[in-house]
Amino acid sequence: MISLVSSALDLQQGRIDLSHGAGGRAMVQLIGQLFAPALHNEFLAQGDDGARLPLCHGRLVMATDAHVVSPLFFPGGDIGCLSVHGTINDVAVMGARPLYLTASFILEEGLPLSDLARVVESMAAASRAAGVPIVTGDTKVVQRGKADGIFITTTGVGVLRDGADVSGAYAQPGDVILVSGPLGDHGMAIMSVREGLSFDAPIVSDTAALHGLVSDVLDAAPGVHVLRDPTRGGLSATLNEIAHQSGVGVVLQEAQIPVRSAVAAACELLGLDPLDVANEGRLLVIVPAAQADAALSALRAHPLGREAARIGDVVADDRYFVQMHTRMGGQRMVDWLAAEALPRIC
Amino acid sequence: MISLVSSALDLQQGRIDLSHGAGGRAMVQLIGQLFAPALHNEFLAQGDDGARLPLCHGRLVMATDAHVVSPLFFPGGDIGCLSVHGTINDVAVMGARPLYLTASFILEEGLPLSDLARVVESMAAASRAAGVPIVTGDTKVVQRGKADGIFITTTGVGVLRDGADVSGAYAQPGDVILVSGPLGDHGMAIMSVREGLSFDAPIVSDTAALHGLVSDVLDAAPGVHVLRDPTRGGLSATLNEIAHQSGVGVVLQEAQIPVRSAVAAACELLGLDPLDVANEGRLLVIVPAAQADAALSALRAHPLGREAARIGDVVADDRYFVQMHTRMGGQRMVDWLAAEALPRIC
Ligand SMILES: Nc1ncnc2c1ncn2[C@@H]1O[C@H](COP(=O)(O)OP(=O)(O)OP(=O)(O)O)[C@@H](O)[C@H]1O
Ligand SMILES: Nc1ncnc2c1ncn2[C@@H]1O[C@H](COP(=O)(O)OP(=O)(O)OP(=O)(O)O)[C@@H](O)[C@H]1O
Ligand SMILES: [Mg+2]
Ligand SMILES: [Mg+2]
Ligand SMILES: [Mg+2]
Ligand SMILES: [Mg+2]
Ligand SMILES: [Mg+2]
Ligand SMILES: [Mg+2]
The missing domain is CATH 3.90.650.10 (PurM-like C-terminal domain)
Structure with missing residues (x-):
């Protein structure tokens, strides 16, 4: 992400407003100061319209899930780590090694930046622990009352393991x-x-x-x-x-x-x-x-x-x-x- | 998608309710009768937790965008075709050939099924015209007033074109x-x-x-x-x-x-x-x-x-x-x- 905003986000008291989703300076500031440092990896850092990834050879597997859990924070986790785990799991149960994740955020106007930061830190920790980086993202903001805090959609790509051939269609009597x-x-x-x-x-x-x-x-x-x-x-x-x-x-x-x-x-x-x-x-x-x-x-x-x-x-x-x-x-x-x-x- | 629901969705008068996002029969019915037939392709038809795709060799490119446009329908398009075009474009401008899309839906309780069907038909037409199939999806429903009709996140995967080397970082004086x-x-x-x-x-x-x-x-x-x-x-x-x-x-x-x-x-x-x-x-x-x-x-x-x-x-x-x-x-x-x-x- 480029850094062209000198002022610092107020991560304690600040809140999301519509300008954070408008494609201008405020969005660049939010991504550059909140998302990018937490989720940092070489692919996300490219800062183009998506991520350019290394050479890959194999049968791809893709899975996607939107996450809308309420409340955002719950005993044992939050929407952030959940959105990382959920998609890694769907790629894994296809018999594939999860390689990369993407993350799209829909934020409600008025969301405390401190909540957003907590969620993003939790995603970052889950992604690091799993060894599956979040390589590109998107940030949209909707008016107060048009969403519910944070919705996160993650999509995962993996490569099928050699010889893996599992499917919900393969159960057999005797299994x-x-x-x-x-x-x-x-x-x-x-x-x-x-x-x-x-x-x-x-x-x-x-x-x-x-x-x-x-x-x-x-x-x-x-x-x-x-x-x-x-x-x-x-x-x-x-x-x-x-x-x-x-x-x-x-x-x-x-x-x-x-x-x-x-x-x-x-x-x-x-x-x-x-x-x-x-x-x-x-x-x-x-x-x-x-x-x-x-x-x-x-x-x-x-x-x-x-x-x-x-x-x-x-x-x-x-x-x-x-x-x-x-x-x-x-x-x-x-x-x-x-x-x-x-x-x-x- | 498996078909274990004999009753037909009422696509004229029906509306989304919370059961359509609950992982049970109603969700299977919605996916099987509305999404799957419109978006049909061999990958989506696998019906597992994600999509198993053909052998692929090259440098992958990924891009993702949430779509929250309001109104849902506008002159020249709607949120459905927009969500297909937007992600194809982000993959393409990275210098890659877009191969596959995923689509995650967040639906508001009360959404007319007829609106949803129009949007999904439009996505399907855009995806067919572009030759980029939607290979897996997800469907969540939130309570009335907790979203705004339909939000759609699409994620695209492509493979970098031979020799393509473009980036926002490569502009040079004289260009x-x-x-x-x-x-x-x-x-x-x-x-x-x-x-x-x-x-x-x-x-x-x-x-x-x-x-x-x-x-x-x-x-x-x-x-x-x-x-x-x-x-x-x-x-x-x-x-x-x-x-x-x-x-x-x-x-x-x-x-x-x-x-x-x-x-x-x-x-x-x-x-x-x-x-x-x-x-x-x-x-x-x-x-x-x-x-x-x-x-x-x-x-x-x-x-x-x-x-x-x-x-x-x-x-x-x-x-x-x-x-x-x-x-x-x-x-x-x-x-x-x-x-x-x-x-x-x-
Ligand atoms: N929440 C986020 N976390 C991490 N990176 C993000 C996030 N949102 C956007 N980015 C990154 O910022 C860059 C610009 O994203 P942006 O969404 O503006 O691009 P775009 O998709 O081409 O534009 P648009 O969304 O208007 O179509 C991309 O590299 C993207 O990966
Ligand atoms: N809107 C949709 N359009 C097309 N296919 C869909 C849609 N929603 C779900 N599917 C397909 O239905 C199947 C089951 O999806 P589902 O979301 O129930 O699986 P899951 O992600 O493993 O479960 P969960 O979302 O509870 O984690 C998948 O093959 C998925 O691609
Ligand atoms: Mg773009
Ligand atoms: Mg899942
Ligand atoms: Mg974007
Ligand atoms: Mg699953
Ligand atoms: Mg875009
Ligand atoms: Mg799902």
């Missing part, structure tokens, strides 16, 4: 279903803030970048059929989607599905099913039985997968049902989002 | 400055709708995909130093940016700068300078004098460059001033966005 940890933490962390619930141990979002975990799993179990991050709609939506894509059924074992007690309690209070609740740092793995142990060990050996569990099996079923053996010994259907919608969870 | 057509059409098309101005000939946005034009110019004048699309902040902001990036001055000839009479009249009425007003289908070219005629001929030979003109020169100036010889025979500074901000022009 084993694994998850990398307890379900529902992210969604219930958001909901407990919104609903003012408090627990002895506060519920903390699981937001995390999963590309390292994915890499370890694929190294240990190269025959993996399906990888997914069970985000909006939770495990229920993800498994129903896969069942339809692959033309199979699923049988879960409720007793095997890890759910923290605080999450279970909060869900009960709010009339939600933890299986319907969004996760932002959990990996779903569907793997041939012969490689299931190898995959589970690889998950458990990684800091993000210590509580990994085997939760069910893929079965032949031309109705594509997702069913569950309950803890009580019964059986029930696991439908899509039977509960009410949880808006703006990510 | 010639060209524009591909009249300035200010897009911004004044939006402003005249907003302000209720009417003219004998209505002002129509110049929104267009410039990658074909860029390709012709680079073929004819491979020594081009700088390419830019003068969007927010108009020609003034773009030239001031380049002057600072390259460490040069600019001298414009007002008499040579093409501005339509309706645009000039509207600008006068609103107290705006056409040089500060956004364009969405104009190309700025800075080229060594020896190749200036070749570049200008190539511009004029293309349907999008018929009214191309030579408008000024790059000069040595360690203050990085952009100056203009006026039609009256005087000289004035062309500063950044001296006029008030024009919010939500793109």
Whole structure:
């Protein structure tokens, strides 16, 4: 970014105004003093209309997500790190190594610059920790009441790993279903803030970048059929989607599905099913039985997968049902989002 | 996209509600019945968390833009085609061939599905016409009053053309400055709708995909130093940016700068300078004098460059001033966005 503005932004007391999105000096100042220093890398520093990246050879993978989570800050994270993790995860679960991110900001007039700076620092930290730089960006401002603080869209590019061939369409009867940890933490962390619930141990979002975990799993179990991050709609939506894509059924074992007690309690209070609740740092793995142990060990050996569990099996079923053996010994259907919608969870 | 919803969306009377962003059946229905059929291509049809693309070899280029234009529909275009053109143009002016786009939607609860369908059809048509498919997407919904109809973020990936080496940092004294057509059409098309101005000939946005034009110019004048699309902040902001990036001055000839009479009249009425007003289908070219005629001929030979003109020169100036010889025979500074901000022009 060029520096042609001598005055300094007031990062303590200042607020976003419409001029910060107008393409003139104020925007250059905002980018040059707030975004560029935090997100710094050689590509972003080029300062042209986009980023010119190194030579790349392979099959590209792209994923994009808009992030509109409310509130912007929540236990365990904020919209900034969430927007980095979410897109890295979608690239990773395609079987690709995430290489680059872009970030587009829609800011509401009146937004405190201190909030924006916190969010951008959090993105920067997440991007550095993941080793995936934000190489180009965009900044738009809309009038007060025409957005809600900050919306961030991230897009990721990666290159498919050699031999990786995973898809929601590849589940087969006999495959084993694994998850990398307890379900529902992210969604219930958001909901407990919104609903003012408090627990002895506060519920903390699981937001995390999963590309390292994915890499370890694929190294240990190269025959993996399906990888997914069970985000909006939770495990229920993800498994129903896969069942339809692959033309199979699923049988879960409720007793095997890890759910923290605080999450279970909060869900009960709010009339939600933890299986319907969004996760932002959990990996779903569907793997041939012969490689299931190898995959589970690889998950458990990684800091993000210590509580990994085997939760069910893929079965032949031309109705594509997702069913569950309950803890009580019964059986029930696991439908899509039977509960009410949880808006703006990510 | 999988089809597990038997009921049909009501595209005439229906409206977006929060369930369309919740990751469950309603979202699958919206994507499957509205987005997927309109935007259809083999990559989008994969239906995984992102898109798996063909083998690619070269230096990647990425660009991203959020689009928040208001109103959504304007003479000559709408937010849909604008969001396709804008990102294609940023990839193209980096000297790259645009290959793929992603599209993330933030929708406001209550949005008429008929408006959404119009916008998506327009994106689809623009993407088809440009030969650049939208390979993956995302859909979020926020509550009424927390957004403004539709926001769309597009991200583009391209591959650098062989030998292309353009940047805002490469302008040199002696270079010639060209524009591909009249300035200010897009911004004044939006402003005249907003302000209720009417003219004998209505002002129509110049929104267009410039990658074909860029390709012709680079073929004819491979020594081009700088390419830019003068969007927010108009020609003034773009030239001031380049002057600072390259460490040069600019001298414009007002008499040579093409501005339509309706645009000039509207600008006068609103107290705006056409040089500060956004364009969405104009190309700025800075080229060594020896190749200036070749570049200008190539511009004029293309349907999008018929009214191309030579408008000024790059000069040595360690203050990085952009100056203009006026039609009256005087000289004035062309500063950044001296006029008030024009919010939500793109
Ligand atoms: N929020 C941001 N964080 C980091 N860099 C940014 C951000 N916003 C913009 N940039 C960078 O600033 C430069 C100029 O961005 P800008 O959006 O003005 O370019 P443009 O897309 O060509 O213009 P327009 O958005 O008007 O079409 C680019 O290099 C871009 O990567
Ligand atoms: N507006 C849209 N237009 C076209 N395709 C879309 C659109 N929104 C989503 N899709 C496609 O639908 C599929 C599922 O998208 P979805 O956003 O649910 O996945 P995800 O990003 O993994 O989940 P989340 O957004 O909850 O993190 C993807 O293949 C995506 O490309
Ligand atoms: Mg541009
Ligand atoms: Mg996602
Ligand atoms: Mg931009
Ligand atoms: Mg996903
Ligand atoms: Mg742009
Ligand atoms: Mg998504």
